[in-house]
Amino acid sequence: EPEVTQTPSHQVTQMGQEVILRCVPICNHLYFYWYRQILGQKVEFLVSFYNNEISEKSEIFDDQFSVERPDGSNFTLKIRSTKLEDSAMYFCASTQESQGTGELFFGEGSRLTVL
Amino acid sequence: SQQGEEDPQALSIQEGENATMNCSYKTSINNLQWYRQNSGRGLVHLILIRSNEREKHSGRLRVTLDTSKKSSSLLITASRAADTASYFCAPTGFQKLVFGTGTRLLVSP
Numbered sequence: 001e002p003e004v005t006q007t008p009s010h011q012v013t014q015m016g017q018e019v020i021l022r023c024v025p026i027c028n029h030l031y032f033y034w035y036r037q038i039l040g041q042k043v044e045f046l047v048s049f050y051n052n053e054i055s056e057k058s059e060i061f062d063d064q065f066s067v068e069r070p071d072g073s074n075f076t077l078k079i080r081s082t083k084l085e086d087s088a089m090y091f092c093a094s095t096q097e098s099q100g101t102g103e104l105f106f107g108e109g110s111r112l113t114v115l
Numbered sequence: 116s117q118q119g120e121e122d123p124q125a126l127s128i129q130e131g132e133n134a135t136m137n138c139s140y141k142t143s144i145n146n147l148q149w150y151r152q153n154s155g156r157g158l159v160h161l162i163l164i165r166s167n168e169r170e171k172h173s174g175r176l177r178v179t180l181d182t183s184k185k186s187s188s189l190l191i192t193a194s195r196a197a198d199t200a201s202y203f204c205a206p207t208g209f210q211k212l213v214f215g216t217g218t219r220l221l222v223s224p
Contacts, residue, residue: 004157033211035214042214042215042216042217043152043158043203043214044214045116045211045212045213048211056211089155091157091158093158098209099207099209099210099211100116100145100146100207100208100209100210100211100212101145101146101207101209102163103148103160103163104148104150104158104160104212105160106157106158106159107157108156108157109155109156109157111155
C-alpha cells in the first residue's frame with residue numbers, strides 16, 4: 001500500500017542550526033501538508049502546499065520556516081535557525097483531493113530535538 | 116477551519132467491550148473524518164462520513180453524524196488491546212483539517 005515516508009526519523013540539533021526535514025508524499029497526490037506535535041500536545045497545522053506554492057500557513061509558520069518541492073517527489077520543511085521551542089514531532093501529510101474533501105495520509109513523523 | 120471537541124478526554128475499558136467517543140463542532144461541514152494516533156506515531160485515517168450521510172460502518176467501526184446537533188460519534192465494537200490510541204475527529208468544510216485534543220482510549224487485556 002502506498003505510504004508517505006519521512007526522513008530522518010529523529011534529528012538532534014543545536015539551537016540556531018538549520019534543519020531540513022524530508023518527506024516523500026504518495027506519488028499521485030497533489031496537496032501536501034506539514035503538521036507538528038509538541039510532546040503531550042495536539043497536532044497543529046503548519047502549512048499546506050499545492051501547485052508548487054503555499055496555499056495556507058498558520059501563525060506558527062513564521063519567516064524561520066520554508067517549504068519546497070524541489071524535484072517533483074520530495075517535499076521539504078526547512079527551519080533556518082532552530083529554537084528550543086521547535087522541538088516536536090513533525091508530520092508530513094498528502095492527499096489526492098482538494099482541501100477537506102478526502103482523507104489525509106500521514107507519515108510516521110520526524111522527531112526534532114533542539115538542544 | 117474548525118476543530119472538533121472530543122469527549123470524553125480519556126476512556127478506559129476492558130477487551131471485548133465497546134468504546135464510544137463523541138465529537139461536537141460549531142459550523143456547517145462538508146464531511147467529518149476520524150483519525151487514530153498510536154503514541155508517537157503518525158495519524159491514521161479511519162473513516163470519513165459526508166454531511167448527507169447519517170451512519171457509516173467500516174469493520175468494527177460505526178460512525179454516526181447528526182448535522183442538526185453538530186455532533187458525531189465513533190463506536191468501536193469488541194475492542195482489542197491494539198485499539199489503545201488517541202482518536203481525533205476532524206469536521207471540515209473544504210478547508211484544511213484541524214485536530215483537537217482527542218480521546219485517549221485505553222483497552223486493557
